[in-house]
Structures are given as C-alpha cells and as structure tokens.
Amino acid sequence: MADSIRASKQGLEIIDKARSKKRWGRQSVVWCKDANTTEATLKRFWRNLPIDRETFIKICNTVGVDWEKIADREADAIANLEITQRGVFIPNSRCRRVWGRDTLIELILNRLSDPQELSILSLSGSAGYGKTEAASVVAKEALQRNLFADVLWVTARQTELVDGCISQENQFDALNWHHFLNQIAHQLACPIERVNQHLREQKYLIVLDNAETSQVENILANLVKMLNPSRALLTSRLKTKPPYVGLIQIQGLEEEWSYKLLRDEAEYNNISALSEASNEQLYRVYKLSCGAPLALHFIVGRILDDRALDPVLSALEQASGEVEEFYKFSLEIAWQRISNIAKNVLGYMGRSDASVTLLELFDAGKVQECEWNKAKRELKRWYLIEDVQDAKGNQRYDLHPWIRSSLRGELVNTWQPSLQDFEQIAKSKFDIDI
Ligand SMILES: Nc1ncnc2c1ncn2[C@@H]1O[C@H](COP(=O)(O)OP(=O)(O)O)[C@@H](O)[C@H]1O
Numbered sequence: 001m002a003d004s005i006r007a008s009k010q011g012l013e014i015i016d017k018a019r020s021k022k023r024w025g026r027q028s029v030v031w032c033k034d035a036n037t038t039e040a041t042l043k044r045f046w047r048n049l050p051i052d053r054e055t056f057i058k059i060c061n062t063v064g065v066d067w068e069k070i071a072d073r074e075a076d077a078i079a080n081l082e083i084t085q086r087g088v089f090i091p092n093s094r095c096r097r098v099w100g101r102d103t104l105i106e107l108i109l110n111r112l113s114d115p116q117e118l119s120i121l122s123l124s125g126s127a128g129y130g131k132t133e134a135a136s137v138v139a140k141e142a143l144q145r146n147l148f149a150d151v152l153w154v155t156a157r158q159t160e161l162v163d164g165c166i167s168q169e170n171q172f173d174a175l176n177w178h179h180f181l182n183q184i185a186h187q188l189a190c191p192i193e194r195v196n197q198h199l200r201e202q203k204y205l206i207v208l209d210n211a212e213t214s215q216v217e218n219i220l221a222n223l224v225k226m227l228n229p230s231r232a233l234l235t236s237r238l239k240t241k242p243p244y245v246g247l248i249q250i251q252g253l254e255e256e257w258s259y260k261l262l263r264d265e266a267e268y269n270n271i272s273a274l275s276e277a278s279n280e281q282l283y284r285v286y287k288l289s290c291g292a293p294l295a296l297h298f299i300v301g302r303i304l305d306d307r308a309l310d311p312v313l314s315a316l317e318q319a320s321g322e323v324e325e326f327y328k329f330s331l332e333i334a335w336q337r338i339s340n341i342a343k344n345v346l347g348y349m350g351r352s353d354a355s356v357t358l359l360e361l362f363d364a365g366k367v368q369e370c371e372w373n374k375a376k377r378e379l380k381r382w383y384l385i386e387d388v389q390d391a392k393g394n395q396r397y398d399l400h401p402w403i404r405s406s407l408r409g410e411l412v413n414t415w416q417p418s419l420q421d422f423e424q425i426a427k428s429k430f431d432i433d434i
C-alpha cells in the first residue's frame, strides 16, 4: 500500500470537531457517500490505519479540512509499520503444530510462483482434512519468501451445504462477488474501483477460504480478470473446476505423521492409554481417521475421556466408512457427555456466524464467569472449540465449519444417548455434569 496514508492523533481531533459541526456521525452514511468511500474505510481512518491516499483526501475535504494537517507525517515510520503489518489477515494456526504438510506446502508454493501456472488454484478435500491450516501456512511462507507483496484473506460465511451445494434458502446470504470485492477493498484500504489497479500493480495472494459456501463460480469468473500478477488460492470441499482453476487434492496425513500427531497429543494431554498404544492400535486409529487431522483430534478427545483405547476403537469402528459419518458419531458422543453449560455455549456459537468473544458469551448469559474455565476445558478436551485471534490480536473462540453446520442443522437435538452410553456415563469416574 505504497500510496496510502494514516491520520495522526491530533489530526483526528481536528476532523472530529469538523464533523460534529456538520452534525455527522463518525461513520455517517452521507459522509461515506460524499467522499465516495465505505463505512469500513471510514472506520480504518478513525483507527489511524493507512487508507488509500485519494480517499483520505476526499474524507478530509468533505468536512472542509486540509488533509495535510490531518496526515501522519512520519512517513518512514509508516513505511516500516506497513512492512511489519503484512499478513495481518492470515488466520492464526489453531493447532500447536501443523504435522506432515511440508510436501503439500512446497507444491502449492511452487505452483503459485510458476508463471506458466493458472492464476487460481483450488485446494480441495473433505471437511477436517486441514485445508485451511495448510493454506495459512502457505500464506505465511509466501510472505516469508517475499513471493507476494501481501496476502488478502476472505473467509466465506459458513452456510449449510446441502447435497454438495449451498441450499436454496441460503443462496442470498452466501458470499457473492459484491461482498467479496468489498472485503478485498477493505483489506487493501482502497475504494472498490481501485481494487483492479492494486491487484495489477502489486503481486497479491488472495485466499478465499470455504469457497464452497460462496457463490464461487461467479466470484471466480470476475476475479480471474483482475489477476496476474496477483494470484488466488481457494480452499473448498468441492472440486470446483472452471478451465482457469488448477486443482490440488488434499489427502489425509500419511501414516507416520498421523502417529506423530497422536504421540504429541498423548504427551501434551498426558494420556497414558495413547502414549502406551501398540503399533497395531495406532494403525487402527490411523485407518479410522483416514489421516484427517480433525478425526485424529476427535479420537484423542474420546480417548482422553474414556482413558482406554480398545473400547473406543471398537465403538468408533461402528462408524467407519465415510469420514463425515465418523465425525457425526464422534460429535454425538461428545454432545452426550458434555455439561449443559458447555452445550449452551456450543449452541450459541453454532447460531453465531463468526467467532465469539468471551464477553459476548457472558453478555448473552450462556455462561457465567465462574463456570467458564470448566466449560472451556471440556470443550477443548473434546476438540469442539478453537482459539482464534482477530486482526487486532483479541482472543476469540470459533467452531470448525463442520461442527457449526451440524449444530445449525440441529443434528444434535435428534440424538438420543443409547443405553450403553448411559451406562458408560454413569460409570465415568470423571468430574463431568451430564
Ligand atoms: N497438519 C495438521 N496437524 C495438526 N493439526 C491439524 C493439521 N491440519 C489441520 N489440523 C487441525 O485440524 C482441524 C481441522 O483443520 P482445518 O484446516 O480446519 O480443516 P479443513 O479446512 O479442511 O476443514 C483444525 O483444528 C486444525 O487446527
């Protein structure tokens, strides 16, 4: 963002006086309209974040103030900040270590930097195979190696997939080209009309995460015209393949990496049943999970709760086959065993479209401060919630899209604990409210 400026603190005070004379709010619609900008850009302006120079000047002019009095003049400091601020939209990793993806990551990076390659690549595969996690490592690594000027990251809303496509009633909510372009403009801090120019002038990597829950064909048809030198990487459960999209299929982790993940989890959570597992038992876990990291984590959660391996394996083998059947089975058991408070938290998060803050959970009355630590421990033990941070580094909690859509589909409400499970729960010597 070479041609961008931010306001100084004193500058904002001047602007604040000028806008209150006009009786405009800080994100006044009239102001946005007159300055030909968006609320999001105006918000950035108020937060002293860099925005497009032209827009900055218009924002100041509209309230009758000379922009030069408002701009932060420490140009060098700005430039330095911008360099360290690259990659702010890339989500943080949700696991302690991303196991066994080095080859895949190199392959994607090579294809993204190959001038002969198509400008859009799609990383596709079932839920929980680690597409988002791999894409975020690719994005960080791409910046580390200076392959791109910056990474723009758009996460499509996590609407329900029905028979492999977004359901009719969600069609209108699904991220469309207009929403997508708006988000890109916001991340570039420029007006929508200048996105094309920015993407042509500098080499950006645009990641569209959960592409299957967006109006992907339309987005890609528009986006492809703006790429080169910029590139795009999608993560998608579907094998979207217009002729201008290169496909990369993600596989489960290889056997050896699945074992490493399991051993590391065993050690971290102090699960002797897992750290003492025989090779034959580990192989059964690997087979059941298909090497999908989400499945491996679900199994770890279950073993942690049961403190035994063989009974868990036998129970899980009932659900073997499709990995999503396996997830369903795992979530069903977890749901039966967690406390009502943890269920309340999950229910609330399932209805929410994005990650939540703790304050939001308290305000919504889903959990009290004194109960939170216990509920969080439970939810994390079963691998049901994920720690995430927003671009400003605030702690938030999120759900894997598969878990969110299961909660939304009210799958969990139709599940009845089996007698066997009641017995199991009754026998459980652990401190869990049922
Ligand atoms: N290689 C890996 N090693 C360890 N954990 C992983 C790995 N890949 C993914 N995970 C974890 O597994 C879960 C599912 O991964 P995610 O990237 O969300 O899958 P997808 O995007 O394919 O649905 C996340 O909690 C993630 O942190």
Ligand SMILES: [Mg+2]
Residues within 6 Å of the ligand: 131, 132, 133, 209, 210, 235, 401
């Ligand atoms: Mg994902």
